[in-house]
Amino acid sequence: MNAPNRYELYVLDDGEKPVEIIEDTKIPNAATIKIVKQDHTLGNMLRAQLLSMPQILFAGYKVPHPLHPHFIIKIQTDGTMTPQAVLEQACTKLIGTMSSLENKFKREFSFKDVEGTVGAGGATAATDDPYGGSGMGGTGGAWPGGRDYLDF
Template sequence: MNAPDRYERFVVPEGTKKVSYERDTKIINAASFTIEREDHTIANILRMQLHRDPNVLFAGYKLPHPLQYKIIIRIHTTSQSSPMQAYNQSINDLDRELDHLKNAFETEMMKFSRDY
C-alpha cells in the first residue's frame, strides 16, 4: 500500500525542527509558524487560545496536504505585540490550563478511589 506507516505522523525526523518561524514580508507584525508532526487537534486549540489575546488581530491554521504531517499557523498582531510573543504566550497559557486540568482530574480521582 502507498500509505506511510502510522508512526511517521508523530515522530519528528532527526535533523528536523519541531517549530519553524517565518516572518511575513508584506504585512507588518505577521508571521507563520510551521509545526511538524501535528494535526487539527493542536492547531485548533492553539488558534482558539491565540484568539483570546487582545493583541492578536488574526490567527488561523492550515494543513498543506493530508499526507504532509505538519500545520501552518498564521498570526497577525497589533503593534503592541509580535507574532512570536503571542505564540509563546499562548503556548504558556495552554500549558498552565492543561496542568490545572490534570491536577483537578487527579484530585477527583483520589476522592473517587477513597470512596470505593
C-alpha cells in the same frame, strides 16, 4: 500500501526543526508558522488560546493535506508584541491550562476512588451495572416483568 509508517507522523527526523517561522512581508506584524509532526489537536488549541489574547488581530490555522503531518498557523498582532513572542506566551498559557485540567481530573478521580469503597465488600452497584443503575424493579438489571428490553 502507500501509507507512511505511523511513527513518521509524530517522530522528528534527525535535524528536522519542529517549528519554522516565516515573516509575512505583505501584512504588518504578521507571520506564518509551520509546526511539524502535529495535527488539528494542537492547531485548534493554539488558535483558540491566541484569539483569547488582546494583542492578537488574527489567528488561524490549516492542515494543508491529511497525509502531511504538519499544520500552518498565521498570526497577526497589533504591534505591541511580535508573533513569535505571542506564540510563546500562548504556548506557556496552554501548558498551564493543560496542567490545571490534569490536576482537576486526577483530584476528581481520587474522590471517586474514595467514594467507590462504600458498599458490600467494597463493590458498588455502579460497578455491577455499566449504566450506573441498580437494575429496574430489582430484577438484576432486567426491565419490569423479567424482560431485558422496554416496551413502549
